[in-house]
Amino acid sequence: xxxxxxxxxxxxxxxxxxxxxxxxxxxxxxxxxxxxxxxxxxxxxxxxxxxxxxxxxxxxxxxxxxxxxxxxxxxxxxxxxxxxxxxxxxxxxxxxxxxxxxxxxxxxxxxxxxxxxxxxxxxxxxxxxxxxxxxxxxxxxxxxxxxxxxxxxxxxxxxxxxxxxxxxxxxxxxxxxxxxxxxxxxxxxxxxxxxxxxxxxxxxxxxxxxxxxxxxxxxxxxxxxxxxxxxxxxxxxxxxxxxxxxxxxxxxxxxxxxxxxxxxxxxxxxxxxxxxxxxxxxxxxxxxxxxxxxxxxxxxxxxxxxxxxxxxxxxxxxxxxxxxxxxxxxxxxxxxxxxxxxxxxxxxxxxxxxxxxxxxxxxxxxxxxxxxxxxxxxxxxxxxxxxxxxxxxxxxxxxxxxxxxxxxxxxxxxxxxxxxxxxxxxxxxxxxxxxxxxxxxxxxxxxxxxxxxxxxxxxxxxxxxxxxxxxxxxxxxxxxxxxxxxxxxxxxxxxxxxxxxxxxxxxxxxxxxxxxxxxxxxxxxxxxxx
Amino acid sequence: xxxxxxxxxxxxxxxxxxxxxxxxxxxxxxxxxxxxxxxxxxxxxxxxxxxxxxxxxxxxxxxxxxxxxxxxxxxxxxxxxxxxxxxxxxxxxxxxxxxxxxxxxxxxxxxxxxxxxxxxxxxxxxxxxxxxxxxxxxxxxxxxxxxxxxxxxxxxxxxxxxxxxxxxxxxxxxxxxxxxxxxxxxxxxxxxxxxxxxxxxxxxxxxxxxxxxxxxxxxxxxxxxxxxxxxxxxxxxxxxxxxxxxxxxxxxxxxxxxxxxxxxxxxxxxxxxxxxxxxxxxxxxxxxxxxxxxxxxxxxxxxxxxxxxxxxxxxxxxxxxxxxxxxxxxxxxxxxxx
Numbered sequence: 001x002x003x004x005x006x007x008x009x010x011x012x013x014x015x016x017x018x019x020x021x022x023x024x025x026x027x028x029x030x031x032x033x034x035x036x037x038x039x040x041x042x043x044x045x046x047x048x049x050x051x052x053x054x055x056x057x058x059x060x061x062x063x064x065x066x067x068x069x070x071x072x073x074x075x076x077x078x079x080x081x082x083x084x085x086x087x088x089x090x091x092x093x094x095x096x097x098x099x100x101x102x103x104x105x106x107x108x109x110x111x112x113x114x115x116x117x118x119x120x121x122x123x124x125x126x127x128x129x130x131x132x133x134x135x136x137x138x139x140x141x142x143x144x145x146x147x148x149x150x151x152x153x154x155x156x157x158x159x160x161x162x163x164x165x166x167x168x169x170x171x172x173x174x175x176x177x178x179x180x181x182x183x184x185x186x187x188x189x190x191x192x193x194x195x196x197x198x199x200x201x202x203x204x205x206x207x208x209x210x211x212x213x214x215x216x217x218x219x220x221x222x223x224x225x226x227x228x229x230x231x232x233x234x235x236x237x238x239x240x241x242x243x244x245x246x247x248x249x250x251x252x253x254x255x256x257x258x259x260x261x262x263x264x265x266x267x268x269x270x271x272x273x274x275x276x277x278x279x280x281x282x283x284x285x286x287x288x289x290x291x292x293x294x295x296x297x298x299x300x301x302x303x304x305x306x307x308x309x310x311x312x313x314x315x316x317x318x319x320x321x322x323x324x325x326x327x328x329x330x331x332x333x334x335x336x337x338x339x340x341x342x343x344x345x346x347x348x349x350x351x352x353x354x355x356x357x358x359x360x361x362x363x364x365x366x367x368x369x370x371x372x373x374x375x376x377x378x379x380x381x382x383x384x385x386x387x388x389x390x391x392x393x394x395x396x397x398x399x400x401x402x403x404x405x406x407x408x409x410x411x412x413x414x415x416x417x418x419x420x421x422x423x424x425x426x427x428x429x430x431x432x433x434x435x436x437x438x439x440x441x442x443x444x445x446x447x448x449x450x451x452x453x454x455x456x457x458x459x460x461x462x463x464x465x466x467x468x469x470x471x472x473x474x475x476x477x478x479x480x481x482x483x484x485x486x487x488x489x490x491x492x493x494x495x496x497x498x499x500x501x502x503x504x505x506x507x508x509x510x511x512x513x514x515x516x517x518x519x520x521x522x523x524x525x526x527x528x529x530x
Numbered sequence: 531x532x533x534x535x536x537x538x539x540x541x542x543x544x545x546x547x548x549x550x551x552x553x554x555x556x557x558x559x560x561x562x563x564x565x566x567x568x569x570x571x572x573x574x575x576x577x578x579x580x581x582x583x584x585x586x587x588x589x590x591x592x593x594x595x596x597x598x599x600x601x602x603x604x605x606x607x608x609x610x611x612x613x614x615x616x617x618x619x620x621x622x623x624x625x626x627x628x629x630x631x632x633x634x635x636x637x638x639x640x641x642x643x644x645x646x647x648x649x650x651x652x653x654x655x656x657x658x659x660x661x662x663x664x665x666x667x668x669x670x671x672x673x674x675x676x677x678x679x680x681x682x683x684x685x686x687x688x689x690x691x692x693x694x695x696x697x698x699x700x701x702x703x704x705x706x707x708x709x710x711x712x713x714x715x716x717x718x719x720x721x722x723x724x725x726x727x728x729x730x731x732x733x734x735x736x737x738x739x740x741x742x743x744x745x746x747x748x749x750x751x752x753x754x755x756x757x758x759x760x761x762x763x764x765x766x767x768x769x770x771x772x773x774x775x776x777x778x779x780x781x782x783x784x785x786x787x788x789x790x791x792x793x794x795x796x797x798x799x800x801x802x803x804x805x806x807x808x809x810x811x812x813x814x815x816x817x818x819x820x821x822x823x824x825x826x827x828x829x830x831x832x833x834x835x836x837x838x839x840x841x842x843x844x845x846x847x848x849x850x851x852x853x854x855x856x857x858x859x860x861x862x863x864x865x866x867x868x
Contacts, residue, residue, distance in 0.1 A: 065866065066863075066866055069866075127735075212731045213731055213735075215729055215730070215731060222868075225696060225868045227596070227597070227600060228594060228596035228597060228600075228696075229596060229696060229698070229701075229859055229868060230856075230859055230863075230868075231596060231599060231600065231603075231621065231624050231854070231856075233600055233603070233604070376597075380600065380601075380604060383601060383604045383605065384604045387604065387605050387606065387608040387609075388608075391608055394605075394608070394610065395610060473592075473593045473594075473597065474593065474597065474601060478563055478589045478590070478591045478610070479589045479590065479591075485592075489570045489592060491734075492569065492570070492734070493569060493570060493571055493757070495761065496761070497761075
């Protein structure tokens with residue numbers, strides 16, 4: 001492929017010019033080292049545990065028919081789900097960014113909200129709606145509807161920033177509107193699509209709750225089985241290492257396809273945004289119906305089942321716990337985790353973007369691995385580490401926050417990276433030459449430029465942490481409940497009516513960051529409109 | 531942009547600086563930490579009664595019993611837990627095999643019949659459930675129901691049976707059949723169950739689906755059905771329980787037990803908690819709750835809605851004989867059910 005977007009050429013020119021010549025900032029090196037160590041911690045635990053089981057056990061686990069089934073189930077779901085998410089994400093993003101669709105701001109928020117609904121709620125909603133739904137179709141449906149926002153978000157930002165000039169040239173040279181979309185627009189947003197699909201695939205590798213309900217067996221489901229029933233951490237570790245290998249393959253594949261230059265914003269901002277395509281009455285109705293169908297399926301079914309639980313739910317036999325207390329804890333832990341993950345992502349991305357070499361790129365890729373590991377595995381790794389080397393930390397709120405930050409670091413890295421590639425270090429150098437201190441130059445020049453990316457990172461991690469369950473159950477401070485733990489406790493008691501408000505609260509507090517995310521996207525587009 | 535920056539910074543700073551300490555207080559009566567794999571409702575009532583009775587504060591950590599068991603294995607000597615209260619006994623047997631449990635005080639063990647507790651005295655039985663058949667009353671008549679669990683593997687139940695093979699209540703059934711009829715017979719039975727059955731992730735889903743008519747029958751611990759009836763009310767209940775014929779291998783008693791951790795720094799208070807669980811007050815609390823479990827202390831009668839324990843299961847195997855369940859798991863894995 002010889003057609004490289006001009007912005008990418010600029011980016012690589014910066015990196016060529018600056019890497020090697022610029023001094024490595026100590027703060028970034030220290031921060032990135034901490035991030036790297038945190039990511040390696042659960043991996044090291046897996047290797048140690050897997051070794052304890054020995055080759056014989058590993059052979060028993062891996063060289064059996066079940067392994068082939070699990071591999072086939074995992075791979076076919078990943079491919080199908082990533083493809084569907086790409087279609088839905090690009091389609092929805094195009095309608096929002098490039099057409100005169102009515103109620104644009106409403107759809108922009110509604111399309112992001114499914115991220116804030118816990119997977120087990122989505123799964124339960126669907127299975128209780130259609131009891132015959134299970135296996136591959138159920139898993140594909142549930143995961144696609146939960147994960148498509150991970151493609152939609154970066155593509156929205158990408159589309160908002162594609163230079164209209166290129167598309168106009170293509171039209172002038174005789175290409176039809178479809179051909180222009182395929183040959184010009186799609187090519188420009190390809191890194192965004194690939195980056196989104198990468199997150200979808202990694203998230204899917206680690207999924208458990210929805211597959212348990214859908215009765216679909218993947219490696220992660222098997223890991224939980226070994227861990228829970230076999231009482232066998234070593235076996236779970238061996239299977240987790242297979243997940244690590246799978247995600248390394250996915251990361252390598254995405255890099256090979258050209259996703260390595262991924263950015264949420266496709267240009268430095270000095271271009272003309274494309275005009276919105278006016279939708280005729282008929283097309284507008286069709287587009288509205290499509291969006292309503294997507295949001296109805298992704299939001300309506302789970303929220304509807306929550307409402308149904310509340311209405312139908314009988315007397316709860318559990319002592320009533322304070323929902324506000326659980327809400328406060330969830331918000332507190334999630335916000336702290338979001339701040340920590342964002343803070344860790346900045347140095348990792350700074351090195352990878354501004355001091356690009358083999359080592360910093362590997363470090364950045366390494367930061368994606370936790371997303372492919374089940375929360376249970378990360379949490380058990382932290383348990384094992386902290387009881388040996390940091391007992392004071394064990395089951396403290398800080399440790400839970402740390403676990404969230406490790407688990408969702410990839411989301412923060414993607415979001416921060418998207419902003420960082422458009423913050424040329426040269427501007428910071430200019431500020432230095434005008435007398436700013438290094439810290440001052442960063443604060444006054446770079447920080448404002450990457451602030452939207454930091455917001456996005458904060459929002460994404462917050463939403464994910466607020467709905468996390470398995471690591472929370474293992475690491476939360478004893479006696480401190482969160483929305484997720486209370487929801488779990490009530491559902492295991494059949495008290496669906498009592499559980500539903502907790503899930504509703506999870507959706508509600510996720511709506512705030514989801515709103516911010518959509519504002520950021522539309523806000524950027526609005527600012528660039530001449 | 532200039533408006534956003536300070537807001538962002540202050541939010542980052544505010545959230546990083548939030549007080550992240552867990553609440554911990556000490557009472558004159560002392561405090562213990564309880565890891566509970568039991569249903570939260572049962573545990574909460576028992577803990578409240580114990581705190582009233584003794585003044586000892588109990589911090590409760592609830593999770594899936596197997597996850598808690600694994601957590602204790604990882605924690606080893608550093609475990610913050612003083613007492614482990616589980617829904618089933620195999621996980622307790624596993625911890626005993628790893629030398630992580632202390633001996634239960636003899637007076638506590640003496641409070642319940644010895645066949646419900648650890649043979650070596652590492653854990654005490656607290657309450658019990660009986661295996662039973664749940665069936666959809668609109669689809670099946672009581673007269674057509676099997677008298678033995680072995681019949682469920684016959685072809686006539688194809689497409690009608692519901693199973694939850696990943697539940698900890700399921701393995702004891704396999705163990706019971708393997709002990710009485712041999713491992714090959716247990717494998718053949720399980721193969722029949724597998725080809726007849728729809729697999730559900732847990733007993734809650736199973737009993738729900740039988741009640742709704744999605745499946746027609748399945749084997750569960752009796753209390754899942756009573757709890758579902760509580761949630762749905764009589765009008766929403768379209769299912770009933772059926773017990774296998776007396777002496778059938780499918781009559782299995784599952785015991786919920788408790789143990790003191792060897793690493794506990796509060797052995798005295800921990801032993802008091804165990805003593806309380808099997809005391810008249812503790813056992814009455816279980817009997818009067820909506821947990822629908824059978825108390826094990828002689829003289830304390832169960833919830834009047836339940837048939838007597840002696841009538842629904844003679845407990846052909848003691849929990850200690852059921853062991854840690856690993857052989858049943860091996861059979862399930864061989865057949866690809868897990």
